[in-house]
Amino acid sequence: MKKLNSILGLVVALVLMNPNVFAQEKNAPTYKLITNVNVWDGTSDKLVKADVLIENNLIKEVKNGITAPKGATVIDGKGGTVMPGLIEGHGHLYLNGLTLADIENNKGYDELAIRAAVKAEAHLMSGFTTWRDAGGMGTGLKKSIDAGIVNGPRIYPSGALIGPSGSHADFRNYTTPNETMFGAHTSAARNAMSFTADSPEAIKTAARQNYMQGATQIKIMSSGGIASQFDPWQLNAFSAEDIKAVVEVADAYGSYVMSHAYSKTAIMRCLDNGVKTIEHCLMFDEDVAKKLVEKGAYMTTNVTSFSPLIDQLDYIRTSPMSKKKYESAKIATKDFVANVKKYQPKMGFNCDAIGDLQNGITQADYSIYLSGELFGNLFTLKSLTSVNGEIVKLVGDVLDPYFEGDLGVVKPGAYADLLIVAGNPLEDLTLIGANEKWFDASGRAGDDIPGMKLVMKDGKVYKNTL
Numbered sequence: 039m040k041k042l043n044s045i046l047g048l049v050v051a052l053v054l055m056n057p058n059v060f061a062q063e064k065n066a067p068t069y070k071l072i073t074n075v076n077v078w079d080g081t082s083d084k085l086v087k088a089d090v091l092i093e094n095n096l097i098k099e100v101k102n103g104i105t106a107p108k109g110a111t112v113i114d115g116k117g118g119t120v121m122p123g124l125i126e127g128h129g130h131l132y133l134n135g136l137t138l139a140d141i142e143n144n145k146g147y148d149e150l151a152i153r154a155a156v157k158a159e160a161h162l163m164s165g166f167t168t169w170r171d172a173g174g175m176g177t178g179l180k181k182s183i184d185a186g187i188v189n190g191p192r193i194y195p196s197g198a199l200i201g202p203s204g205s206h207a208d209f210r211n212y213t214t215p216n217e218t219m220f221g222a223h224t225s226a227a228r229n230a231m232s233f234t235a236d237s238p239e240a241i242k243t244a245a246r247q248n249y250m251q252g253a254t255q256i257k258i259m260s261s262g263g264i265a266s267q268f269d270p271w272q273l274n275a276f277s278a279e280d281i282k283a284v285v286e287v288a289d290a291y292g293s294y295v296m297s298h299a300y301s302k303t304a305i306m307r308c309l310d311n312g313v314k315t316i317e318h319c320l321m322f323d324e325d326v327a328k329k330l331v332e333k334g335a336y337m338t339t340n341v342t343s344f345s346p347l348i349d350q351l352d353y354i355r356t357s358p359m360s361k362k363k364y365e366s367a368k369i370a371t372k373d374f375v376a377n378v379k380k381y382q383p384k385m386g387f388n389c390d391a392i393g394d395l396q397n398g399i400t401q402a403d404y405s406i407y408l409s410g411e412l413f414g415n416l417f418t419l420k421s422l423t424s425v426n427g428e429i430v431k432l433v434g435d436v437l438d439p440y441f442e443g444d445l446g447v448v449k450p451g452a453y454a455d456l457l458i459v460a461g462n463p464l465e466d467l468t469l470i471g472a473n474e475k476w477f478d479a480s481g482r483a484g485d486d487i488p489g490m491k492l493v494m495k496d497g498k499v500y501k502n503t504l
Contacts, residue, residue, distance in 0.1 A: 067093050069107045070454075070497065075115030078463060080122040080424035080447035083416055085462060090120050092454040095497035096443050099450060115458050116504055118491055121419075122446050123167025123455035124470065125426035126191070126402075127338040127386035128317055131157050132175035132231060134394055141392075147229045154179055157395050158190030160484030164399060165470055167455035167495040168192045168445050170255075170430050172296065172317060172390070173199035174231045177252030184439070189500065192440050192455075194255065194430045196296065197248030199232040200241060200284065201259030204268045205275040206298055208234050238283035241276075245287040254433045256288050257317075260297045261304035264363045271300045271367050278311050285312035292434035300367065302326065309333050314432050317388065318343070320371040327381035336429050338388035341409045342401065342476075343367075344375055350477050375412050386429050387421040400479045407472035415464050422470075423447065458492035458504065 070092040076085040077100060089104040090097060106112055131154040135141035141150065158179060161169065169191040180193035201208065224232070230251060233244040245256045260281060262273030269275065281297075288295045294314040299305045302321040309316065309329045319326065319337040330337060342348055349364065378385065387409070391401040409418040427446020435441055444452040459469035469489035473479050485493075485501055493501040 068497075069093055069098075069110035070113060071104060071106045071110045072113045072115050072120055072456075072458070073104075075118055075120045075458065076462070077448055078119055078121040078419070079449060080427070081420060083464070085119060085464070090448065090456070092497050095454055097448065097450055097452050097454050100448060113458075113492070113499075113502075114504065116460075116491075118458045118460045118504070119462060119469075120448060121457050121459065121463055122423040122427070122448055122452075123191075123457055123493070123495060124165045124422045125168040125170070125387070125430065125446050126161070126166050126389060127170050127421075127426040127429055128172040128340070128388035128390050129161075129169050129398075130174050130390065130392050131169070131171055131179065131193075133392040134398075135392070141231075150229075151178065153394065155182070155188050155190070157398055158183065158193075159188065160395055160399060161402070162189055162191050162495065163483075163485035163493060163501055164402065164487060165457050165490055165493055166191050166402075167493070168194070168426070168430060168440075170194045170196075170426070172196055172388075173257035176230050180252070180439075191495065192445075194433065194439075195253055196255055196257035197251055197253035198230045198244070199257055199259060200235055200244045200248070201232075202236045202275050202280075203234045205234070205273065206259040206261070206263035206269050208232070208268060238279050241280055241283045242287050245284050249287070249291050249293070249437075254437050254439065255293050256284055256295050258284055258295060258297045258313075260308050260313075261300045262363075263298065263300070264360050264367060271363050274301060274304045274307065276304075276307075278307055281308055281311040281313065288312075292436040294432045294434075309335055315386075315429055318390075320367065320374060322374055322377050322381075322383065324377070324381065327377070327383055330383055336384045336386060336425070336432075338386040338426075338429070339374075339378075340388045340390040340405065341412060342390075342405055343371065344412065345404075345408055345476070347404075347476050378413060382417075384425050384428070385417075385421055386426040387418070395484075396481045399482060399484060400473070400476060403471045403473035403479065404476040406467055406470060407474050410467045410472060415467055418467065419463055454494060454497040456492070456494045457490060460489045460491055 072090040077088045078085050088100050091099040091104045132150050134153040135145045173196045177195050180195055182188050183190040235241040235244045260276040262269030262271045285295050296315040297308045297313045298317045299308050300320045305316050314335050316337045389402045389405050391398045423446040461469050463469050471487045491504045
């Protein structure tokens, strides 16, 4: 008996001396099992009946008849549909003033930051679990979300927009001097929201500054725009040498460049010199379609560009110059919708909303509706999930802050960024917020899409009304 007690005592002592025993218990995986659902996986044209098992923050299994592991949380989906969380491929959380001029002249960075945090949470509760920010922000909000300080989607930030003086990235007033690099006399430049750079070397410096501050990819303005003051949309703002310079820096970081480009010259110049995503791409045609395939590149387009309501936007309504630019762009891009239907490019969802919280929500809802009307529900859903999931992963393993799993799909190994909706989204986009009304839409808080019953990001449930 004494010998047995001695052996037991030795075993206990060895256990107490080995902290890994308790670490294993403490770090034991947690499980959630979603049952009684259909699954839309982000790519298919139909739903399948399956359960979804989540281990920690990743999807482990998607199949029928999964047995719940011991201690698992079981979520009864009540016959709804599990689908990937939505991904914004081109958003601007910090560009939340009425216009670019309002942001430059009337909004301090603390106000913009607070408004951005409120927008981030509202968009998460609207089902957007990932957000590629297309310029105009630093990484503070992303870090705060990742740390659990505030709620919001995963963010892939681009840092400050980069363009030459007088371009779509130039937030100056007419009387603002430009005496130093990056237009440092502007509020936008001081707050690292928008840099002006007028030579290949200056562009490289601006890009490196963005990466130093935590950007995952670089956004350039290689053509003009409509919302800005100085530049016609037809402007081909960056030369081939300029584009090669910024792509060289992005390649050095294992990353990529995204480019605002309206004109066909700007689009083709970007693709020929290594840009991986064309933002807006309004002059899309057969030549561009072939070049996108050849280069393994993508496009994202704000479909509101083709809405009959777009001239009600504040920056068009209040600016004769912007209104004139819009009218000429409308004529030049008249074949865009027909060409997209014909050539079926890999096109990511792009809301591109600036302005306050309600503007962002109502424009996103209307954009989903309009995309469905123009291109069909499946094309729209893929643009919101798997296509944008591929786009954000262009960043590469080195800089990818969310490198453990795929995004925009429901499959083993993907992040558990999921929605449960009360119906079939392939048949009804209102389940994810689609609304045929835009400016006259009734305001909503972000978490009140009736058909969206559950919002999960990284395995954590943020909304559950099942």
